[in-house]
Amino acid sequence: MAHAKLVLIAAAAVLILCQIPRFANAQLRQNYYANICPNVESIVRDAVTAKFRQTFVTVPATLRLFFHDCFVEGCDASVIVASTGNNTAEKDHPDNISLAGDGFDTVIKAKAAIDAVAQCRNTVSCADILAIAARDVIALAGGPSYAVELGRMDGFTSTAASVTGKLPQPGFNLNQLTSLFAANGLSHSDMIALSAAHTLGFSHCSSFASRIYDFSPQNPVDPTLNRAYAAQLQAMCPRDVDPRVAVNMDPVTPRAFDNQYYKNLQQGMGLFTSDQVLFTDARSRPVVDSWAQSVAAFDQAFVAAITKLGRVGVKTGANGNIRRDCALFN
Numbered sequence: 051m052a053h054a055k056l057v058l059i060a061a062a063a064v065l066i067l068c069q070i071p072r073f074a075n076a077q078l079r080q081n082y083y084a085n086i087c088p089n090v091e092s093i094v095r096d097a098v099t100a101k102f103r104q105t106f107v108t109v110p111a112t113l114r115l116f117f118h119d120c121f122v123e124g125c126d127a128s129v130i131v132a133s134t135g136n137n138t139a140e141k142d143h144p145d146n147i148s149l150a151g152d153g154f155d156t157v158i159k160a161k162a163a164i165d166a167v168a169q170c171r172n173t174v175s176c177a178d179i180l181a182i183a184a185r186d187v188i189a190l191a192g193g194p195s196y197a198v199e200l201g202r203m204d205g206f207t208s209t210a211a212s213v214t215g216k217l218p219q220p221g222f223n224l225n226q227l228t229s230l231f232a233a234n235g236l237s238h239s240d241m242i243a244l245s246a247a248h249t250l251g252f253s254h255c256s257s258f259a260s261r262i263y264d265f266s267p268q269n270p271v272d273p274t275l276n277r278a279y280a281a282q283l284q285a286m287c288p289r290d291v292d293p294r295v296a297v298n299m300d301p302v303t304p305r306a307f308d309n310q311y312y313k314n315l316q317q318g319m320g321l322f323t324s325d326q327v328l329f330t331d332a333r334s335r336p337v338v339d340s341w342a343q344s345v346a347a348f349d350q351a352f353v354a355a356i357t358k359l360g361r362v363g364v365k366t367g368a369n370g371n372i373r374r375d376c377a378l379f380n
């Protein structure tokens with residue numbers, strides 16, 4: 051009898067061990083919703099695709115929203131929560147003010163589509179919906195497809211104060227970028243791979259104005275900027291420009307998720323200091339060069355990095371819940 055018990059325990063241990071590789075992270079796993087809401091991924095994909103057909107902005111907006119969510123209090127949809135009379139939420143911090151509304155709307159629409167299915171109603175976290183939607187917009191823009199890990203809970207807090215110092219600034223140098231990403235468990239190469247998200251979307255002129263007008267007393271224009279590109283940027287962003295004006299971050303293929311970002315850096319066409327420094331700093335240049343040359347190598351690094359991004363500060367069990375409305379605490 052005791053022997054049979056031992057065999058059973060050993061068999062159970064083997065079973066558990068066999069499961070580990072499928073659990074890429076202690077808390078997250080693919081197919082988390084298999085028995086809860088089996089079609090969640092296709093429901094989200096359909097909602098994201100419908101939104102994408104209305105506006106391409108869905109793509110950069112959703113991808114950036116995911117990043118800003120994960121770097122502040124972890125990937126817990128805290129960035130989606132609306133401010134109330136007695137709480138200024140993350141989304142109203144100056145670093146988040148330029149998050150495009152279409153990213154929030156994408157999650158809200160996907161959540162509504164999920165909740166329209168009786169079995170799925172209020173069973174899928176807003177944090178997971180955002181992770182799936184981010185994966186889907188990358189594919190819609192021609193980027194790599196990947197299996198997304200799920201099982202995140204939604205967070206209980208969202209304050210503007212918690213954002214301060216947590217997000218990278220466009221004027222950052224390599225050490226500042228590396229250490230901020232490292233604080234989130236992301237390596238130097240993860241940081242370079244994720245920065246390629248700037249192959250899509252827009253930036254307001256204010257985010258790089260100092261590079262084209264007030265770089266230094268000797269050089270009003272940042273000398274690492276391609277001259278012709280600097281002139282184009284000055285034409286699009288005159289000194290007294292309307293603060294709402296925004297320019298494409300990848301001037302060559304602004305609507306394609308591709309490795310053009312790295313080719314631009316090689317030409318001095320990185321929009322922010324934090325982009326261009328990846329090429330000007332000799333410590334990161336070899337990686338930029340290799341991903342400018344190989345789409346396959348870049349795609350592989352990007353998928354690994356965004357999967358790691360999706361694990362940052364994840365909440366499980368009693369540390370989180372499933373919000374009925376992504377913008378409000380239950």
Ligand code: HEM
Pocket residue numbers: 109110111113114117148149150218219220221222227244245247248250251252253254255257296322324
């Ligand atoms: C590496 C450090 C990074 C810095 C300093 C940075 C900074 C910025 C800034 C200043 C903007 C423009 C905001 C505006 O003026 O409207 C922007 C846009 C954007 N960022 Fe980043 N970012 C970084 C990394 C990332 C990462 C890791 C992702 C996603 C994985 C990302 C995705 C985006 C996207 C998609 C946009 C365009 C948004 C739109 O068109 O609505 N960024 N970023």
